Amino acid sequence: MFNPTRDQARQFLFDTWRKYREQQPLTDLEKITIGILVAHPEYHTMLDQPDRYLDRDYLPEHGNTNPFLHLSMHLAIEEQLSIDQPAGVKALYLKLCEQQQDEHAALHDMMDCLAEMIWHAQRYQTSPDPAIYLGCLRRKLGQQDSA
Template sequence: MIQPSQADVRRFFCGVYAKARTTAPLEPMEMLVSQWIDEHPEYHVELADVDVALASMQTASPSQQNPFLHLSMHLSISEQCSIDQPRGIRQAVELLTHRLNSLHDAHHQAMECLGRMVHESQLSGRMPDGEAYIACVQRHATKD
């Protein structure tokens, strides 16, 4: 399993942003990342300068949105859905997408569930609970 550092992740996202802006050919993973970057123009300034992005790791504030974490979560949910892992996530996100009429908005609600699952796993010292994660997304999908 590849475990990139925080700096590696920032370099990757900034590199994809730069590459997409030059219309250079993108690898499949880069195309997916570029699509999510395009959905978030508010992050373009931060993605445009890799040196600033790396320097800002030292001054990150918990109250500020982290574009690199946010985009990483979009990418994680996309990958989870593509392989349906944990089993049932694809259907849950599809149901949520249909209810909201927006894949982007569905991802944002699924992110809340994903973040909660990761947080609870870290607090308890146990493996992430995929069933609880899917149940959370399903609850969002079936809300009135």
């Protein structure tokens, strides 16, 4: 399993953006990543300046949103949807898309739920529990939690 450091994960985003801008060939993973990067124009200036942003910290207590975390969560969700893991996540995503009438908004709902599952695992020092994730998605759809 690939487990990059913070800087390696950030460098991947910078390198992918640079390759896209220079019209260089992209790997399959980079092509998926470009779809995410293009959908976030608010981060394009940052992606053009790796020397300035590679080491920057984004502290929530200062009201900062971490763009690298945001983009990485999008990438994680894309992978989940491509393999329907946890099982049923793709169907819930499609229902969120229908409910929201906006795929990006549905992805952000999923991101909220993914963050909730991760927070819970960190808070209680447990493994991430897909039931928490799926339950949160069902609540966003106004469904009873059947997990």
